[in-house]
Amino acid sequence: xxxxxxxxxxxxxxxxxxxxxxxxxxxxxxxxxxxxxxxxxxxxxxxxxxxxxxxxxxxxxxxxxxxxxxxxxxxxxxxxxxxxxxxxxxxxxxxxxxxxxxxxxxxxxxxxxxxxxxxxxxxxxxxxxxxxxxxxxxxxxxxxxxxxxxxxxxxxxxxxxxxxxxxxxxxxxxxxxxxxxxxxxxxxxxxxxxxxxxxxxxxxxxxxxxxxxxxx
Amino acid sequence: xxxxxxxxxxxxxxxxxxxxxxxxxxxxxxxxxxxxxxxxxxxxxxxxxxxxxxxxxxxxxxxxxxxxxxxxxxxxxxxxxxxxxxxxxxxxxxxxxxxxxxxxxxxxxxxxxxxxxxxxxxxxxxxxxxxxxxxxxxxxxxxxxxxxxxxxxxxxxxxxxxxxxxxxxxxxxxxxxxxxxxxxxxxxxxxxxxxxxxxxxxxxxxxxxxxxxxxx
Numbered sequence: 001x002x003x004x005x006x007x008x009x010x011x012x013x014x015x016x017x018x019x020x021x022x023x024x025x026x027x028x029x030x031x032x033x034x035x036x037x038x039x040x041x042x043x044x045x046x047x048x049x050x051x052x053x054x055x056x057x058x059x060x061x062x063x064x065x066x067x068x069x070x071x072x073x074x075x076x077x078x079x080x081x082x083x084x085x086x087x088x089x090x091x092x093x094x095x096x097x098x099x100x101x102x103x104x105x106x107x108x109x110x111x112x113x114x115x116x117x118x119x120x121x122x123x124x125x126x127x128x129x130x131x132x133x134x135x136x137x138x139x140x141x142x143x144x145x146x147x148x149x150x151x152x153x154x155x156x157x158x159x160x161x162x163x164x165x166x167x168x169x170x171x172x173x174x175x176x177x178x179x180x181x182x183x184x185x186x187x188x189x190x191x192x193x194x195x196x197x198x199x200x201x202x203x204x205x206x207x208x209x210x211x212x213x214x215x216x
Numbered sequence: 217x218x219x220x221x222x223x224x225x226x227x228x229x230x231x232x233x234x235x236x237x238x239x240x241x242x243x244x245x246x247x248x249x250x251x252x253x254x255x256x257x258x259x260x261x262x263x264x265x266x267x268x269x270x271x272x273x274x275x276x277x278x279x280x281x282x283x284x285x286x287x288x289x290x291x292x293x294x295x296x297x298x299x300x301x302x303x304x305x306x307x308x309x310x311x312x313x314x315x316x317x318x319x320x321x322x323x324x325x326x327x328x329x330x331x332x333x334x335x336x337x338x339x340x341x342x343x344x345x346x347x348x349x350x351x352x353x354x355x356x357x358x359x360x361x362x363x364x365x366x367x368x369x370x371x372x373x374x375x376x377x378x379x380x381x382x383x384x385x386x387x388x389x390x391x392x393x394x395x396x397x398x399x400x401x402x403x404x405x406x407x408x409x410x411x412x413x414x415x416x417x418x419x420x421x422x423x424x425x426x427x428x429x430x431x432x
Binding site for chain 2: 010011014040047050062063064065101107110111113115129146157159163164166167170171175
């Protein structure tokens, strides 16, 4: 099986990097192949605009989604979008690994959604939810938070994590057809002990082994 | 009253531009002052990283939020962040005007949240929700969709619009202290008639006049 990890953290000493490395290691030991889209290192550009296209744009009025459809049909996306879409096509599982910023993914990941999961490729007419363009694939969101778990409970001050992530898990990923697994959230990673961090890494590796055994 | 419109659309012939222009016109007639952060035109850079800071970064490990706190305390943010924070400080009302992309704001707006609404400025210790840093201000989300209103109802295929916008309205804006008004959503703007578009613009102008009368 091929796995794509869409990874967004600046720092190789971060806990996000540790989670990413555990995933790589676990998948490799299971015989799977891993590709990492390392968004900051690759200087992924998250703004969807005319730079996304190599074809002549419609003159009178720039319409991003229509140009995306044109580009998908005519293979005229910019090189980075083609690269990311090819990585998606090749992969059975996509993991999104990033910290929670402002109750969502950082802009660099949001831009990956905007620019890569385009109409007619990932969703479209008669292509949504169960019939979405990526409905043979599985998605897993793996995120870290600054705050403790209790504030992300249904009766916590922020409301439940499921509710916060709904536009991504249901809205974006399920809409494109992905089978969306329960997110793996490591809470309060800056404040917890080294032992607690290790417990998260161990739990994460176990989860991956259970979900994607050798020969999956 | 000063109003800031954080505006994200590429195209001056778009319906987003029309909504933005109606707001400018309405506010001016009411005697208010309007500033527009025209994110695409100003080439706003949405990736939060080391370019956000003019101070010497901590050497061993880059920690974005900690560097943001340091920059806020020492006035060492990059020029675009200082400019946007000043615009926020000056304004009693902030309108976010953009299309819905992937069940959220486009990455360029998400990056504005990430980079501008920083810790200790917009939220922080003992600064959240009612005590948030921006708790004297009002926020209004004005968005357009491709799809019709019925699919954004509680029993529609996407679930309710309130649920989709929750991480922004409650999570991001209310958390920073904003009084968050009911979003103004113009549905299916590409498919509706010129008359229906005009009705949206008229309704929007009326809403603004009612909410922010002269002398507000």
